[in-house]
Amino acid sequence: MKITLTFNPSELVGAGFKPALAYWNVARVVVIDVLRACSTITHALSQGCRAIYPFASVRECQERARAMGRDKVLLGGERGGLRIKGFQLGNSPLEYPREVVEGKDVLFTTTNCTKNLNTITRLGKPKEVLICSLLNLPAVAEYLVTKGEDVHLALSGTNGEVSLEDVVCGGMLIHRLVGAYGHTPLSDSARLAHVTYLHYKDNPRQALLDSTHGRRLIGLGMKRDVDFCGRVGVYDLVPRYSKGAVM
Numbered sequence: 748m749k750i751t752l753t754f755n756p757s758e759l760v761g762a763g764f765k766p767a768l769a770y771w772n773v774a775r776v777v778v779i780d781v782l783r784a785c786s787t788i789t790h791a792l793s794q795g796c797r798a799i800y801p802f803a804s805v806r807e808c809q810e811r812a813r814a815m816g817r818d819k820v821l822l823g824g825e826r827g828g829l830r831i832k833g834f835q836l837g838n839s840p841l842e843y844p845r846e847v848v849e850g851k852d853v854l855f856t857t858t859n860c861t862k863n864l865n866t867i868t869r870l871g872k873p874k875e876v877l878i879c880s881l882l883n884l885p886a887v888a889e890y891l892v893t894k895g896e897d898v899h900l901a902l903s904g905t906n907g908e909v910s911l912e913d914v915v916c917g918g919m920l921i922h923r924l925v926g927a928y929g930h931t932p933l934s935d936s937a938r939l940a941h942v943t944y945l946h947y948k949d950n951p952r953q954a955l956l957d958s959t960h961g962r963r964l965i966g967l968g969m970k971r972d973v974d975f976c977g978r979v980g981v982y983d984l985v986p987r988y989s990k991g992a993v994m
């Protein structure tokens with residue numbers, strides 16, 4: 748099993764970033780966004796949400812809502828961390844309890860994660876695209892171990908920059924895969940993530956508190972979201988993105 752990693756979606760399309768093309772021969776891409784989109788998606792599915800449709804832009808989300816029937820879907824997501832005007836839901840996992848999302852389809856757009864998902868499917872055709880946060884990391888690790896094939900970790904980052912919490916989550920996943928396989932070829936970026944995780948090994952939640960985005964969310968009054976997303980292995984779920992929907 749070979750493991751490669753990109754720190755944010757712009758690396759996937761960056762000028763001269765040729766290896767990206769080679770990456771798409773990997774069997775699986777794991778999309779990571781700890782704060783908060785992948786945590787929110789995983790939590791919503793755990794609450795009985797039928798499917799989440801990720802869109803890169805607000806306009807695409809609204810157009811699809813009109814096509815599907817505005818009263819048949821929920822619109823969710825954020826810009827600048829805040830709920831989008833006219834949307835029923837933001838990007839806080841706490842806004843997605845069973846009584847709100849059970850049996851519902853959610854059309855979803857966020858600043859970085861849904862762009863990451865859309866970029867991946869535009870650039871390549873991996874066998875599977877999986878969604879990972881700390882909440883479901885052990886389940887994703889276990890699944891990848893049973894498959895034993897090459898993996899690319901596509902971190903979402905924040906506005907084209909690296910996000911510490913995503914790096915630590917990616918590093919934790921790598922740690923588990925290396926633990927299961929012994930010698931596993933890692934790209935330099937994957938090795939960097941692994942080393943960063945080892946720094947936070949005894950208290951991964953601290954990475955969320957230290958991170959720029961975590962501090963920003965706390966500044967916006969969203970400390971409960973940061974605490975919620977900092978828990979490891981709460982859900983035994985491996986959400987997959989296929990044909991435009993995460994289920």
Ligand code: MLT
Nearest residue numbers: 782783784857858859860
């Ligand atoms: C994103 O996809 O950019 C994030 O999930 C941002 C956020 O915390 O709302």
